[in-house]
Amino acid sequence: MAGTKIMLYADHDDPSMRAESLVGAAFNCTGKYCDPFDLATADLFNMAFDEQSEQFGRAKAAIATSVGLLAFRFSENSEIVGRLKTIYEEVVSANRADELFSAVDKSIGVAKELGM
Numbered sequence: 001m002a003g004t005k006i007m008l009y010a011d012h013d014d015p016s017m018r019a020e021s022l023v024g025a026a027f028n029c030t031g032k033y034c035d036p037f038d039l040a041t042a043d044l045f046n047m048a049f050d051e052q053s054e055q056f057g058r059a060k061a062a063i064a065t066s067v068g069l070l071a072f073r074f075s076e077n078s079e080i081v082g083r084l085k086t087i088y089e090e091v092v093s094a095n096r097a098d099e100l101f102s103a104v105d106k107s108i109g110v111a112k113e114l115g116m
Contacts, residue, residue, distance in 0.1 A: 008116060010108045015101040016045035019063065022104050025116050026066035039065070049097045060100060064091045067107050074114055083110055 009021040020032070020042040027035035034040050039062035048059035071084040087106050094100040 008108050008111055010105075010112060014042065015097075015104065016042035016048075018108060019045040019059070019101065019104045022108055022111070023062050023066045025111055026069040037062075037065075048100065051096055056097070056100075060091055060094060063100060063104060063107070064088055067091060067103070070107065070111060070114075080110060080114065 008025050009017050012018050012021070020040050023040040024030055024034055027040065029035055029040065032041050039058070044055055044062065045059050047053055047055035050056065067084050067088045071081045071088070074080045074084075084107070087103050087110070090103045090106075091100065094103065
């Protein structure tokens with residue numbers, strides 16, 4: 001995918017679309033279900049609004065994985081890695097959809113700072 005610009009939907013009204021774009025960017029792919037685990041889809045994140053559902057756990061795992069991938073890709077930047085570790089902890093401890101989507105927005109902010 002050399003030369004492909006990954007679109008991060010930082011300003012999209014739908015938090016599920018923002019989450020889908022973060023996962024796609026972390027896996028360096030574009031399009032729905034573009035990652036190897038089929039996590040880059042707003043469908044998954046729409047179901048995550050029910051915090052008691054199995055999909056909430058899958059959504060947390062998708063975001064945690066994405067944050068980890070970003071930290072790995074930019075591991076030479078200790079300040080960025082530190083910020084991503086904090087966001088990762090927020091994802092892991094999230095019990096509500098708004099907490100999860102707040103972490104998505106913070107992660108997108110970091111990714112945009114890095115030129116993604």
